[in-house]
Amino acid sequence: xxxxxxxxxxxxxxxxxxxxxxxxxxxxxxxxxxxxxxxxxxxxxxxxxxxxxxxxxxxxxxxxxxxxxxxxxxxxxxxxxxxxxxxxxxxxxxxxxxxxxxxxxxxxxxxxxxxxxxxxxxxxxxxxxxxxxxxxxxxxxxxxxxxxxxxxxxxxxxxxxxxxxxxxxxxxxxxxxxxxxxxxxxxxxxxxxxxxxxxxxxxxxxxxxxxxxxxxxxxxxxxxxxxxxxxxxxxxxxxxxxxxxxxxxxxxxxxxxxxxxxxxxxxxxxxxxxxxxxxxxxxxxxxxxxxxxxxxxxxxxxxxxxxxxxxxxxxxxxxxxxxxxxxxxxxxxxxxxxxxxxxxxxxxxxxxxxxxxxxxxxxxxxxxxxxxxxxxxxxxxxxxxxxxxxxxxxxxxxxxxxxxxxxxxxxxxxxxxxxxxxxxxxxxxxxxxxxxxxxxxxxxxxxxxxxxxxxxxxxxxxxxxxxxxxxxxxxxxxxxxxxxxxxxxxxxxxxxxxxxxxxxxxxxxxxxxxxxxxxxxxxxxxxxxxxxxxxxxxxxxx
Ligand code: GLN
Numbered sequence: 001x002x003x004x005x006x007x008x009x010x011x012x013x014x015x016x017x018x019x020x021x022x023x024x025x026x027x028x029x030x031x032x033x034x035x036x037x038x039x040x041x042x043x044x045x046x047x048x049x050x051x052x053x054x055x056x057x058x059x060x061x062x063x064x065x066x067x068x069x070x071x072x073x074x075x076x077x078x079x080x081x082x083x084x085x086x087x088x089x090x091x092x093x094x095x096x097x098x099x100x101x102x103x104x105x106x107x108x109x110x111x112x113x114x115x116x117x118x119x120x121x122x123x124x125x126x127x128x129x130x131x132x133x134x135x136x137x138x139x140x141x142x143x144x145x146x147x148x149x150x151x152x153x154x155x156x157x158x159x160x161x162x163x164x165x166x167x168x169x170x171x172x173x174x175x176x177x178x179x180x181x182x183x184x185x186x187x188x189x190x191x192x193x194x195x196x197x198x199x200x201x202x203x204x205x206x207x208x209x210x211x212x213x214x215x216x217x218x219x220x221x222x223x224x225x226x227x228x229x230x231x232x233x234x235x236x237x238x239x240x241x242x243x244x245x246x247x248x249x250x251x252x253x254x255x256x257x258x259x260x261x262x263x264x265x266x267x268x269x270x271x272x273x274x275x276x277x278x279x280x281x282x283x284x285x286x287x288x289x290x291x292x293x294x295x296x297x298x299x300x301x302x303x304x305x306x307x308x309x310x311x312x313x314x315x316x317x318x319x320x321x322x323x324x325x326x327x328x329x330x331x332x333x334x335x336x337x338x339x340x341x342x343x344x345x346x347x348x349x350x351x352x353x354x355x356x357x358x359x360x361x362x363x364x365x366x367x368x369x370x371x372x373x374x375x376x377x378x379x380x381x382x383x384x385x386x387x388x389x390x391x392x393x394x395x396x397x398x399x400x401x402x403x404x405x406x407x408x409x410x411x412x413x414x415x416x417x418x419x420x421x422x423x424x425x426x427x428x429x430x431x432x433x434x435x436x437x438x439x440x441x442x443x444x445x446x447x448x449x450x451x452x453x454x455x456x457x458x459x460x461x462x463x464x465x466x467x468x469x470x471x472x473x474x475x476x477x478x479x480x481x482x483x484x485x486x487x488x489x490x491x492x493x494x495x496x497x498x499x500x501x502x503x504x505x506x507x508x509x510x511x512x513x514x515x516x517x518x519x520x521x522x523x524x525x526x527x528x529x530x531x532x533x534x535x536x537x538x539x540x541x542x
Contacts, residue, residue: 001131001167002129002130002131002132002133002134002135002136002167003134003135003136003167003168003169003263004126004129004135004136004138004159004160004163004167004168004169005024005135005136005137005138005168005169005170005171005259006138006140006156006160006168006169006170006171007020007021007024007137007138007139007140007171007172007173008140008144008153008170008171008172008173008197008202008204009140009142009143009144009172009173009174010143010144010145010172010173010174010175010189010190010193010194010196010197011143011174011175011189011190011193012143012175013142013143015173015174015175015210016173016210016237016246017071017139017173018039018070018071018074018075018139019074019078019243019246020171020173020208020237020246020250021037021071021074021075021137021139022037022071022074022075022077022078022079023078023246023247023250023255024137024171024250024255024256024259025037025075025078025079025081025135025137026078026079026247026276027247027250027251027255027256027271028134028135028256028259029079030271030272030273030275031256031260031267031271033133033134033135034133034134034135035079035081035133035134035135035136035137036081036087036129036132036133036135036136036137037072037075037079037081037083037087037136037137037138037139038087038088038125038126038129038136038137038138038139039068039069039071039072039087039088039089039138039139039140039141040089040090040122040125040138040139040140040141040152041069041088041089041090041091041141041142042090042091042140042141042142042146042148042149042152043090043091043092043141043142043148044090044091044092044095044148045090045092046090046092046093046096047066047067047068047088047090047092047093048067048068048069049067049438056069057069057070057301057303057304057306058070058073058303058304058305058306058307058308059467060072060073060076060083060306060307060517061440061441061465061466061467061514061517062082062083062084062085062087062441062465063082063083063084063441063442063465064084064085064441064442065085065440065441065442066083066084066085066087066088066440066441067440067467068083068087068088069088069141070303070306070307071139072087072088073306073307073310073517074243076517076518076520077307077310077519077520077521078247080520080522080523086128089122089125091148091151094118094121094122094125094151095118097121098112098117098118098121114151115151115154118151118155119151119154119155119158120155122151122152122155122156123155123158123159123162126138126155126156126159127159138156140152140153140156144172144193144196144197144200145193145196150200153197153200153202154200154201156168156170156202157200157201157202160202166263166264167263169205169206169259169262169263170197170202170203170204170205170206171204171205171206171207171208171259172193172194172197172204172206172207172208173207173208173210173237174189174190174193174194174207174208174209174210175189175190175209175210175211176189176190176209176210176211176215176219177189178211178212178213184219185211185213185215185219187219187222187223187226190207190209190223190227191223191226191227194207194226194227203228204227204229205229205233205262206229206233206235206255206258206259206262207223207227207229207233207234207235208235208237208250208255209223209234209235209236209237210237210238210239211236211237211238211239212238212239213238214236214238215236215238217231220234220236232254232258233258233262235250235253235254235255235258236253237249237250237253241283241284242280242283242284244276244279244280244283244521245276245280247273247276248273248276248277248280251271251273256271257269275522279317279521279522282317282320283313283316283317283322286316286320286321286322287320287321288320288321288322288536288539289321289322289323289324290316290321290322290323290324290346290347290532290535290536290539291323291324291325291326291344291345291346291347291535292312292323292324292325292326292345292346292347292348292349292532292535293326293327293328293341293342293345293347293348293349293365294308294325294326294327294328294349294350294351295328295330295333295348295349295350295361295362295365296327296328296329296330296350296351296353296358296362297329297330297331297353297355297357297358298353305351307514307516307517307519308349308351308379308516309325310516310519310521311515311516311519311524311525311528312325312349312528312532313521314519314520314521314524314525314528314529315519315524315525315528315529315530315531315532315533316532317521317524318524318529318532319529319532319533319536321532321536323532326341326345328341328342328365329358329361330350330358330359330360330361330362330365331357331358331361332361333360333361333364333365334360334361334364338364338365338368339368342365342368342369342372342374345374346374346375346535346536346538346539347374347375347376347377347507347531347532347534347535347538348365348366348368348369348374348375348376348377349376349377349378349379349382349531350362350365350366350376350377350378350379350381350382350385350386351379351380351381351382352379352380352381352382352467352468352514353380353381353382354381354404355404356404356405356406359385359401359402359405362381362382362385363385363388363389363392365385366378366382366385366386366389367389367393369508370386370389370390370502370505370508373505373506374538375506375507375508375531375534375535375538376505376507376508376509376510377507377509377510377527377531378500378509378510378511379510379511379513379514379515379516380466380467380468380511380512380513380514381468382510383472383499383500383510383511383512384402384413384470384472384510384512386485386500386508386510387412387413387472387476387480387485387497387500387510388400388401388402388412388413390480390483390484390485390500391410391412391476391479391480391483394480394483394484394485395476395479395480395482395483397410397412397476397479398410400412401413402414402470403415403470404469404470411473412472412473412476413470413471413472413473414470414471414473415469415470415471438466438467438468438469439466439467439468439469439471440466440467441465441466442463442464442465442466443463443464443465443466443491443496443498443513444461444462444463444491444492445461445462445463445464445489445490445491445492445498445499445513446460446461446489446490446491446492447459447460447461447462447488447489447499448460448486448487448488448489451486451488451489451499451501452488452501452503452507452509453488453489453499453501453509453511453527454488456526456527456530457526457527458526462489464498464511464513464514464515464518465513465514465517465518466512466513466514467514468512471496471497471512472497472500472512474494474495474496474497477497480500484502484503484504485500485501485502486500486501486502486503487499487500488500488501489511496512497512498511498512498513499511499512506534506537506538507530507531507534509527509531511527515527515528516528
């Protein structure tokens with residue numbers, strides 16, 4: 001039988017509910033339970049696919065092609081359970097499906113209302129997970145008190161009543177702000193937030209209190225008293241230097257045992273946390289450092305490259321080095337010599353991206369890396385830019401570009417109107433919808449024997465996650481290969497280029513997919529291990 005854990009947030013946003021849920025998932029796994037993590041997002045977008053990374057952080061793509069928010073990245077990185085499209089829903093999706101049914105007449109003339117129709121739809125989403133794991137952890141996006149969260153809170157209240165309190169536990173994540181003038185942490189916002197939650201009929205079983213310093217026993221007692229809880233259920237969640245310490249600190253504060261106790265389950269106090277301790281230790285005491293330039297567009301919001309940053313850290317963990325990231329706005333190379341910004345870096349990475357802005361700068365970054373023999377990792381758009389750079393500078397194809405650029409004369413990268421996914425044919429057109437219409441999710445690729453990537457993967461058959469609209473046009477492969485750029489990975493039918501590399505370069509690899517989405521701290525992605533190792537070698541040469 002599945003037990004449900006609902007995680008809400010109070011006081012302010014960005015308290016790390018996603019990380020908390022992911023860490024609790026990891027702790028329950030260590031205790032031998034299976035977990036599934038899901039998220040209810042109160043915004044009206046159908047999915048985050050069309051939301052700006054500036055506002056919402058990266059879009060995390062699942063194997064089955066769902067565009068979800070970055071919390072799913074945390075879930076996968078901490079638990080290694082592959083997220084599914086059915087693990088995420090939004091207000092937009094819930095309404096879309098209720099309205100579709102209304103149009104079909106499925107409600108037999110009833111007046112369609114938030115309660116019960118919207119709340120029932122939300123409960124169906126949750127109930128559908130029953131039986132899929134020992135514990136389902138369900139995060140409610142947003143902050144308690146937001147108007148748009150209300151139907152979700154009402155739905156989880158009803159749901160817990162239906163499955164019985166022994167099968168549903170509520171965790172509320174709050175903030176204890178430190179007021180310097182008073183010299184103390186303040187508990188009042190937490191008290192108010194819990195009061196608000198109780199006004200919806202939800203009494204939290206556990207409070208996870210974020211604070212930037214030690215929470216003393218008096219403060220815990222006070223919160224416990226006002227919120228109707230045992231003091232042990234008021235769990236300090238202090239800031240830590242690396243997110244991978246979170247499972248260790250939450251366990252030390254008793255989170256997992258209090259959760260099990262809330263379900264009336266027996267549990268041992270000590271568990272083997274060595275996986276997380278080793279990771280934390282490698283991060284704390286690296287044997288060296290490398291610096292990697294990320295030449296991109298969304299460089300002023302670290303969350304827009306969340307998985308990428310983490311995958312680079314993972315590559316560092318496995319090589320026992322600290323990876324210093326230098327974010328560079330690609331546009332700057334259009335007016336300043338790349339040398340000014342790139343001299344001295346040990347590796348250059350051009351990440352995924354969309355649109356026209358900054359493309360010339362990215363192409364120059366690829367050129368600089370190729371000519372100066374600095375390790376280059378091109379991901380998705382970064383691979384396309386490397387191909388365009390080769391077309392222009394090694395094959396003399398004037399005006400080479402992508403159909404994504406305005407007024408591109410020679411699109412080396414263009415729209416693919418048809419391709420095969422599994423047993424079915426997918427089609428796209430230039431004027432189709434932007435949302436949910438890219439090549440999305442896991443696709444297999446076949447690597448050439450003897451290529452660098454085949455050696456790195458230790459295999460010639462791989463599967464990686466995609467999120468892009470355009471493809472390198474295979475008509476140019478012969479010419480580009482003559483110029484020196486090898487196509488070392490292709491879709492099984494040979495129609496879609498997946499990987500390019502130079503043989504006479506220490507490390508220059510472009511991939512059409514997003515390997516960063518599959519990297520875990522305890523299982524770093526081979527391409528990131530190899531890229532960081534090449535960056536270390538590059539550092540030794542200078
Ligand atoms: N904009 C490019 C495309 O749609 C690359 C997308 C990406 O980098 N994720 O093909």
